[in-house]
Amino acid sequence: MNRYLATILFSLGVLTIPLFGADTGVLTPKSIEPFFESHCYDCHDAATAKADLNLEDLTRSITNGTDALHWQDILDQLNAGEMPPKKKPQPAKEELAKVVGDLTKSLQAAQKMLRDSGGSIALRRLNRREYETTIKDMMGIRLSGEKLPDDPSGRFDTIGQNQSLTPMQLQKYFNYGQEVARTVLHWACEPRMEPQVLERREFANTEGRSKRIYEIMEKVRLVKEEGKTPAEAGLTDKEWPKYDPDNPNAQKAVWKGQREYYDRNRHIHAKGRMLSHDLLVEHVSLSYPQDARADYRVRFCGGVVDGVSIRRGVRLMEKNGKLGGKHGRSFGSFWLQGTIDKPTVHEAFYHPVFRPDFRPENRNASRRFVFALEDKRGGPGSEQFYHHYRSIEPEAPKDTIFAQWMEVEGPFYDPKSPFEKLVGKYQVATASDDTLDSVAATFLTKFAEVAFRSSAIPENYIDQLSHIYMEQRKAGLNFREAIVDPLAMILTSFRFLYLVEPQKKEAATDNKLDPISLANRLSYFLWSSPPDEALLSLAKSGDLLQPIVLQQQVDRMLESPRAEHFFAGFMPQWAHLKRFDSLSLNSKLLEHRTDGMIHASRREPIEFFKTLVQENLPASHLIDSDFVMANGVLAMKYGLSGYYSGDGFQKIQLPPNSPRGGLITQAAFLSTGTMGNRTSPVIRGSLVKEILLNDPPPPPPPNVPELDTGADPLASVRSLVELHQTKAQCASCHARFDFIGLGLENFDAIGLWRDEELVTEAREAQQIEKRPKKVYPVDASGELPNGETFNGVHELKAALMKEKRTVAGSLLEGMLCYALGRDVSFTDLPMIEESLNELEKDNFPVRAMIKKIATSQSFLSR
Amino acid sequence: MNLTTNSSRRTFLRAGAKTLSLPFLSSLLPASAQVAAEKALANKSVRRLLWMSMGHGHMEKHFYPKANGTLSNIALPSGWDPMKKNLGHVTMVSNFTNAENKQPHDGSEAVLTCANVVGFPGKARHNSISCDQVAAAQLGKETRHESLQFNCANNDSGNGHGGVAMSYRGDGSPLPGLASPLEVFFKVFGGNMSREEMLNTLKQRRSILDILEFEGNSTKRVLSKDDREKLEEYTTSIRDIELSLSREEKWIDVPYPQSAQKKPPEELEGEPEIEAMFKMILAAWQTDATRVITYRMPDAGLLQSMGISSTPHTLSHYGSNTSLHDLNLQRTKKWMQLYSGFIDQLRSATDPLDPNGGTIFDNCLVYNGGGLRTAHRNTSVPCLLTGGGFQGLSHGQHRVAPKENTPLANLWTTMLQNAGVRIDRFADANATACSIFKS
Secondary structure (H helix, E strand, O other): OHHHHHHHHHHOOOOOOOOEOOOOOEEOOOOHHHHHHHHOHHHHOOOOOHHHOOOOOOOOEEOOHHHHHHHHHHHHHHHHOOOOOOOOOOOOHHHHHHHHHHHHHHHHHHHHHHHOOOOOOOOOEOOHHHHHHHHHHHHOOOEOOOOOOOOOOOOOOOOHHHOOOOHHHHHHHHHHHHHHHHHHHHHHOOOOOOOEEEEEEEOOOOOHHHHHHHHHHHHHHHHHHHOOOHHHHOOOOOHHHHHOOOOOOOOHHHHHHHHHHHHHOOOOOOOOEEEOOOOOOOOEEEEEEOOOOEEEEEEEEEEEOOOOOOOOEEEEEEOEOOEOHHHOEEEEEEEOOOEOOOOEEEEEEEOOOEOOOOOOOOOOOOEEEEEEEEOOEOOOHHHHHOOOOOOOOOOOOOOOEEEEEEEEEEEEEOOOOHHHHHHHHOOOOOOOHHHHHHHHHHHHHHHHHHHOOOOOOOOOHHHHHHHHHHHHHHOOOOHHHHOHHHHHHHHOOHHHHEOOOOOOOOOOOOOEOOHHHHHHHHHHHHOOOOOOHHHHHHHHHOHHHOHHHHHHHHHHHHHOHHHHHHHHHHHHHHOOHHHHHHOOOOOOOOOOOEHHHHHHHHHHHHHHHHHHHHOOOEHHHHOOOOEEEEOHHHHHHOOOOOOOOOOOOEEEEOOOOOOOOOOOOOHHHHHHOEEOOEEOHHHHHHHHHHHHOOOOOOOOOOOOOOOOOOOOOOOOHHHHHHHHHHOHHHHHHHOOOHHHHHHHOOEOOOOOEOOEEEEEOOOOHHHOOOOOEEEEEOOOEEEOOOOOEEEHHHHHHHHHHOOHHHHHHHHHHHHHHHHHOOOOOHHHHHHHHHHHHHHHHHOOEHHHHHHHHHOOHHHHEO | OOOOOHHHHHHHHHHHHHHOOOOOOOOOOOOOHHHHHHHHHHOOOOOEEEEEEOOOOOOHHHHOOOOOEEOOOOOOOHHHHHHHHHHHHEEEEEOEEOOOOOOOOOOOOOOOOOOOOOOOOOOOOOOOOOHHHHHHHHHOOOOOOOOEEEOOOOOOOOOOOOOOOOEEOOOOOEEOOEOOHHHHHHHHHOOOOOHHHHHHHHHHHHHHHHHHHHHHHOOHHHOOHHHHHHHHHHHHHHHHHHHHHHHHHHOOOOOOOOOOOOOOOOOOOOHHHHHHHHHHHHHHHHOOOOOEEEEEOOHHHHHHHOOOOOOHHHHHOOOOOHHHHHHHHHHHHHHHHHHHHHHHHHHHOEOOOOOOOOEOHHHEEEEEEOOOOOOOOOOOOOEEEEOOOOOOOOOOEEEEOOOOOEEHHHHHHHHHHHOOOOOOOOOOOOOOOHHHHHO
């Protein structure tokens, strides 16, 4: 029946790939026939069948995996240039490109058809994100899930079909569960503190070290330049050998830096600290006692030297493993408004993440460090060592940023989690172990109820857990130690790890989801975490099954701060921005790529999507919008400092003719389309084709003949991209997306505007002047797959705007796939078409789409 | 004895542990005269297998010799410079291709399985058994661990490995293995527990697994038919862990070897990490903790530790970009330097199980390469062989299989056979590779 439906839908042209044939297979392209005739049948017809291959006999309708593999082999041969053999006449470039392109499309369609789930949703496990948020929700602490099993690769981390479980992964879950149990017990027994300023540091007169070095260097100067003895100059016998500039071990550069820093900022030290531009130690920091249940506010008071425009950014860093300061990890930035005499106060909300074994002996045993540094080039590790680089703002003085004070306020807690309530109720912190023995079983029952997400607890299960607990107690462990394994077992149980949706007893024919399972599904869709009490009670009463109630819940849930998990979980995956985090970009060369910029770029698409959802804006905003979401750092990089320069993200109305707006002009999107420090129209184009035009290019084939690498090493990106058109095997696919990406050539490797492309062999910004280089004016003309040509980003967006419905369909399919945890199936097509028809009059508003999904038959069915 | 229920199966395994012959103790008591005699009687050294993969391969001009013949006589590309002193101990093999690998970015996922992981059946990816696991099933009986898998950290991005592992079990599920030298250290040298503690832990773990299995199975009646597959996966994992507990129990009376080296530090990355892993391979072999190892090496980590900010994938798009060519050469040289250092260690480590007093080198078969030749090509993959376990192979040559795209599985078949694994053909092999060794 499914296949039958598919035939109808495909023949109506509902699917984007109308290739299904009469016997429900995928038809091979017509263009292959004349090609076989002129290039293949000499050897591979029924009469000759060289290498046992008779192409005449081969099916022209791919209905199963074997057919597909046969045709894949043929495509591989053509792609690798193995067939026709070199000594035979070769096909013309256009002819080969056409056949390769058509056959690739057929096989892509066949792959899609053969993998189609027919609408059935595979039972799935919590992915890493969901595990983390679920622990936070149930138990109240925010732990890093880095040690949990990896999520499988695939379109979304919610797709159950792609998941598998190995014994080692199961062991990891158990080991992790033990850590979680110990850590939550530790914290749940700690009293909550009143929020207060935990630590405040004033930076006036803290130039100590540089002052000391300055004074010693002055004495050294007396010895070296004025012929005094070390003793006369005031240097002790210990000091002189150490600071003697002739000593080969002397850290001359560091001392020189310290001395000059002290000297040039002489008039400021009494007011606060200048963040030094070129010293090895260049940050200010503070530390505070941390609580794994809490959030904090970080405040920084500072200003900038008059007249400075670019170097106004401060990055906030936390430790990265054991490394702090510039080796740390950025978690935010400030864009300073004030001056040295009139400093301004900046505030950021900080949600720290903890190691699963974070159980300090006391509050001061493990303090958290927060560092504030000038927002300079970011990127991993050693790039940061490189501080003697060309200044990004040559006219500014060496040090531009002034820090007056910094403070941390907290802890701010969420309401108590179910686990914390249990610990409070049974007085785990204070009660004797014997008392606790009598409540252990109840404790475990109550927790299992929460962890199983309302799934029934099997009979005897708690008895078995209690048995383990008692065994441990007999072995001499106290309650808090003996309960660890039983808790870890609950956290490794099938009902916790898997989103079990129980089948109703009576009817195998009725596929309708029960209200509790629906609540779970909805909650993991919009919150990546379990339902709250409000949702659960609507499920228990059955009211949730009413469409009106369901829609109200969608609204409520999207307004909740927990919806952040949907915005941040969906958008980067849908737009393939996950790759942004593993980009290899050389920050020595890309001087605007600061930590603050990286952080803001990563955040922008999420904030943008959030706005589309919360304001129910049309999906076409993904192509172009009259606003951007940015913070001060990003606004400066986008040339919008005149419109907004605050610390948090805000909607900035764009001036007319701004090239920004939409998804494809966002820094994260553009830098994801970067390769080896140069723009990659290939990646950018294929991303636009997949994300917006809903037509993913086929995966790249191996062994395509190399392009001529004798090309000019300083060739423009455009000329390199155009090389693809010289080889039929490349041209067949690349023609469909390279030219989209070229429309974005006005944006450089990290997404900043440019009118010229600079190509250089330099590896560092300061070498650019000395190394061979060429400059090309940007040519941003291109073409969409439908043949529409354009010139520049404005025309590209205008051309894409004609594909509004396609773009909306792409977003709808993406969210459906994320929500259901399976790839879109042909069985979804009627719903997608109907929804788009209904939403078209309002220009496909995004929140309405989410409601369509939540009330769709697929979402309401098992 | 009824073997159909869990408890009786366990009883059997427990009884089995007592009645089955104990594993060889020789590994732990290398000086023991008795064991030496036992070995000498067999007059056969054990064979050890190692496969290592690095991902995206090397550039043609830096790594692949144009001529065949004696390595010291032919013109070698500059990437070989650090290998100069060990040229006599390696063999370069060309023309082997993993025809089933269709993935231009995934050099390690199918290199040992020779499967088409993106073929057409229902799942997004599926694999089949890897040759090291075929070997482990036969060669792993006498060692504490049937086989060990070493891996790079999972943040090693753009490394061209693909998937999550090199080794795959019979059902195609991955064996990602140990991602740091420290984890390997504990596997080889144990966690310093007393016998009683270990017994208690084993007992406790068994009860825990029983309850996990009970809870999982209790969902069965509310699960639909399709969902039961996932449950099956879950309970199979539990039973597999139980089996490994049985193996641990069988070994409980054999103390872990004493470590001659210090515990490696927790956070190693790139070059020091690889060096530490090489040391662990030696340790695992010298203590006979296992005889079959695979190592999925951290190519991205290596680049980072060399101060190169590009990922291996970026390096693989070298095109005509000369600065990327330079970086590729630096990396090829670094790999060759590390590999040469490893060969030195193999050659200087005595083999406690060798009745003739040979070295670890004499008794091992090592493959170093991967499923991608250069950039995104998967034909004629890199194959560097070392070790004295290859029958009839004298090292120091570049040997070229007469036919282009000879199945890589032929080479695996020969390695397995040489190591004493009874197998006719592995995967899509159509012959063995021994003929080219003897030419």
